[in-house]
Amino acid sequence: MSNLSFQHSVSVFLLWLVQASLLCAQHRTERTADAAAPDSLRYLNEVIVSGRRLARDVVPAQTLSGKALQRLSAHSVADAIRYFAGVQIKDYGGVGGLKTVNIRSLGTHHVGVFYDGVQLGNAQNGQIDLGRFSLDNMEAVSLYNGQKSGALQPARDFASANTVYLTSRKPVFDGNKRDNFAATFKTGSFDLMNPSAMWERRWSSRISSAANAEYMYTSGKYKFRYAKKDGYDTTEVRRNGDVGMLRTEATLFGTLRNGDWRAKAYGYHSERGYPGAAVREEPGRFVHQDRQWDDNLFVQTSLRKQFSPFYGLLLNGKYAYDYLHYRSDPRLDVSTMYVENRYRQQEAYVSAAHEFTLSGWWNVSAASDFQYNTLAADLTDFVYPTRYTLLTAAATSLHVAAWSVQASVLHTCVNDDTRTASSAAGGKSAFTPTLAASYKPWRATDFSIRTFYKRIFRLPTFNDLYYTFIGNKQLKPEYTTQYNAGAAYSHHFKTGALQRLDVQADVYYNEVENKIVAMPTDNQFRWTMLNFGYVEIRGIDASVHAQWQAGAVHAGTRAAYTYQRAQDFTLPADAWYGGQIPYIPRHSGAATISGEYKRWTLHYSFIYTGERYDSRANIAENYFQPWYTHDAAASWRVKLYGTMIKITTEINNIFNQSYEVVRRYPMPGANVKLIIHATL
Secondary structure, rough: OOHHHHHHHHHHHHHHHHHHHHHHHHOOOOOOOOOOOHHOOOOOOOOOOOOOOOOOOOOOOEEEEEEHHHHOOOEEEHHHHHHOEEEEEEEEEEOOOOOEEEEEEHHHHHHHEEEOOEEOOOOOOOOOOHHOEEEEEEEEEEEEEEOOOOOOOHHHHHOOOEEEEEEEEEOOOOOOEEEEEEEEEEEEHEEEEEEEEEEEEEEOOOOOEEEEEEEEEEOOOEEEEEEEOOOEEEEEOOOOOEEEEEEEEEEEEEEOOOEEEEEEEEEEEEEEOOOOOOOOOOOOOOOEEEEEEEEEEEEEEEEEEEEEOOOOEEEEEEEEEEEEEEEEEEOOOOOOOOOOEEEEEEEEEEEEEEEEEEEEOOEEEEHHHHHHEEEEOOOOOOOOOOEEEEEEEEEEEEOOOOEEEEEEEEEEEEEHHHHHHHOOOOOOEEEEEEEEEEEEEOOOEEEEEEEEEEEEEEOOOOHHHOOOOOOOOOOOOOOEEEEEEEEEEEEEEEOOOEEEEEEEEEEEEEEEEEEEEEOOOOOOOOOOEEEEEEEEEEEHHHHHHHHHHHHEEEEEEEEEEEEEEEEEEOOOOOOOOOOOOOOOEEEEEEEEEEEEEEEEEEEEEEEEEEEEOOOOOOOOHHOOOOOEEEEEEEEEEEEEEOEEEEEEEEEEEEOOOOOOEOOEEOOOEEEEEEEEEEEE
């Protein structure tokens, strides 16, 4: 990457920031809300306006929000995403194991995860553990293939093959109420103890806040079956899967004239054991003593304002600090080598996005993001890498008659520095385009046809490039090319029990060049990096969602199905040429049924993952049988002395299915949970 290219991109970014600052300065004299005496304040009751949303998403999108999200037998983001089409969750060890998401077989590193509009990052290994984000304060979870359809968004939103958006709950106050309080206590199998509390406050008509804290402890002990060397099945207890976790969040919300802002602080601390792989041993003891301590802190802010019908501005900023301490002691587990490492990551991020509405049918946008990442570690001969990333995006959207068209181009400019001379990987500068279109053939019918093309890449992580003894600074970026065609239909029925029906289906073809696959070894911290070179992925995603009402009974049904053929075509002479890549099933799906009657809510869910292989060699020895789970929950709510109390009982994996998501990482059998939630 030339210095001229990098300096030019920096100049463009600074120019946009200066322009934004001048625009802000011009509007500092805006009239603010009149300061009224306390006895003159009047609060109007909230008015909720609802309507039928047209199926105008140009790219495939799936969303779980509100009551539908809360009814699931799910308590982390990873649990909820399992119900989307095209998704595979890799779960290494059940209760306390790492949980990552793979969408359309492109790999975890090609999934951008955004929390309240700002991306969650991990420059060290590129993996976001979705298990550490609770659903207790989550309003919506959305998945976009390709990229989000919005025009006013940071350049980072264009930089992933798929994106997951997490939206936290925004306070809503009834009448003159100024405070909302809620407390939840969960207990159940595996010695679970999980209390949480939430406080929302309305400070003025324009400013409110939300704070919540959650603590969780579980021993992570559960029985599982395994085959001994002499061939018969027996049972063992999953050990060293305990987790102690504390999560705290505080968010400040504000409104402006034709705009809003929010500022968030997040803290997470955990200590956990890694249960490790359940390999065949004699006399059948599974002793794993790996431990990990995590501290994750970040503060972020976002401001969105429409200055005029012609111009809108979005500003984002973030600072994050991550500390990781990992220990493996052979004195406690003879199968491992001694490891005692500490890692410290820092990230600083700023973004400015501009939207210009040229007419009612045409708008253009431009965004520039700058990100700084650094990693320190106490490893031998560690090079202490620093990465500077500048993303510049330009996009346009047109809505003409029945057509909606969006096009964008992203310029990525990356430069790495290291303390050790000649240890840094080369810089990267590339342009990557996206083109999406949808067509609505009938004005009176909410039916649309859509298609998109996207070219994007992901850089190797710091671990890929610089990890002592296994890093390779010569690794190439992993490119993906996506093609998609599909249709969406939505209809609201005025009569009959069926109230609303939403159906969507997409066929897709993906190409991945220089594909890097990370596979766990004897523990979850050390990975083996495999490069498959070239992979082709063909698939079908389909989902249907229906809402029903019969008298006082309200019900919702949802189903999703995925077919995927993900093949390795790297070497024609290879014996395994054309084989399905590891852990990708050809068939998978999920279904949920929920119903409400007066004070009662019932919920049932089913998840299915078809046969697959744990190696690029698709032979009987590497074959994985299909697995499925059934979960059920029942809730009852009552109001006592002004406090709404909701009691929920859950039974997960009802039929005690014995299964593994990842080879030798057995998952829990049947387990129960009791949840008591109080709202004041």
